[in-house]
Amino acid sequence: MLNNLPYVCPSCKAPLQVKSLSCSHCNTEVTGAFELPPLARLEPDDRIFVTEFVKSSGSLKLMAEKMKLSYPTVRNMLDDIIDRLTLLEKPSQPEPRKLVLKSSK
Amino acid sequence: MKTWLFNPFKYIAGGKALLLGMGAVLVTAILSMALTAHLDGVIDLHLGRVSPSYMYFIEPLVDWLCLLLPLYIFGKSFSVSHVRLVDMAGTSALARFPMFFAVLVSMLSPHHIGDPNSFIQQLQTDPALIVHLVITGLFLIPFIVWTVALLYNAYAVSAHLKGPKATWSFIASLFIGEVLSKILLSYLN
Numbered sequence: 001m002l003n004n005l006p007y008v009c010p011s012c013k014a015p016l017q018v019k020s021l022s023c024s025h026c027n028t029e030v031t032g033a034f035e036l037p038p039l040a041r042l043e044p045d046d047r048i049f050v051t052e053f054v055k056s057s058g059s060l061k062l063m064a065e066k067m068k069l070s071y072p073t074v075r076n077m078l079d080d081i082i083d084r085l086t087l088l089e090k091p092s093q094p095e096p097r098k099l100v101l102k103s104s105k
Numbered sequence: 106m107k108t109w110l111f112n113p114f115k116y117i118a119g120g121k122a123l124l125l126g127m128g129a130v131l132v133t134a135i136l137s138m139a140l141t142a143h144l145d146g147v148i149d150l151h152l153g154r155v156s157p158s159y160m161y162f163i164e165p166l167v168d169w170l171c172l173l174l175p176l177y178i179f180g181k182s183f184s185v186s187h188v189r190l191v192d193m194a195g196t197s198a199l200a201r202f203p204m205f206f207a208v209l210v211s212m213l214s215p216h217h218i219g220d221p222n223s224f225i226q227q228l229q230t231d232p233a234l235i236v237h238l239v240i241t242g243l244f245l246i247p248f249i250v251w252t253v254a255l256l257y258n259a260y261a262v263s264a265h266l267k268g269p270k271a272t273w274s275f276i277a278s279l280f281i282g283e284v285l286s287k288i289l290l291s292y293l294n
Contacts, residue, residue: 011259033235056156060174068116069115069116069117070116070117070119070122070192070262071115071118071119071189071192072114072116072118072119072189072192072196072263072265073114073118073262073270075186075187076265079185079186079265095109
């Protein structure tokens with residue numbers, strides 16, 4: 001069973017990078033710092049939706065038939081994915097840790 | 106089940122919803138004619154006769170169109186998504202189906218008893234009739250609330266709007282629709 005690809009740091013929620021890639025055929029390993037493409041950083045359900053959408057030649061009508069949902073519902077799902085992709089494409093910074101300084105009087 | 110009751114538009118919209126909605130409007134109009142209750146406003150139900158008889162059919166159509174107009178205009182103005190008229194028309198028509206049950210409940214009203222022309226006079230002399238009428242009104246409230254909830258979801262799904270923007274534009278649409286329908290129906294009557 002393949003694990004779901006983690007794409008955010010469980011500690012600080014910053015996007016994770018790929019550090020090494022290996023060939024399962026000859027065991028060659030490539031190391032470096034590779035950024036995951038925005039599509040790979042989508043939630044698994046969103047990735048399935050995008051895959052099915054491409055396979056349906058980009059037809060929302062066909063998608064609605066396949067998913068047994070109404071046309072506007074499927075269009076709204078696509079709009080939400082577009083919003084998430086737009087956010088993922090923006091260069092993100094890890095959330096700064098808040099320091100609480102207490103003054104002792 | 107909850108989705109089917111309050112947001113069937115997740116599964117049905119467009120032409121199919123329009124066809125079903127128009128069917129529901131027609132059946133409701135026939136029932137309202139039989140039970141002398143009429144739908145003279147976007148979310149109104151009044152007891153009593155309306156003449157000429159074709160007004161029983163014209164009223165729900167006017168109600169639907171008067172609400173559709175502001176919903177579509179607000180949807181187009183506030184949504185960044187592509188809003189289709191057929192979705193807004195279909196879902197807002199289908200959202201009116203609980204009015205069938207509201208008309209059915211109006212059967213409990215005392216205005217069917219005796220001569221309808223003297224009903225107002227009977228009300229003034231018989232307090233029990235007033236209590237009867239109020240109880241009928243209380244039974245009607247859940248169906249009106251159900252219709253409003255469905256209309257809101259029809260708007261939210263068709264225009265892909267959420268949060269305060271959806272709520273406030275929907276309330277404004279209801280208000281505009283109500284005023285428009287009252288003006289138009291008084292003109293048609």
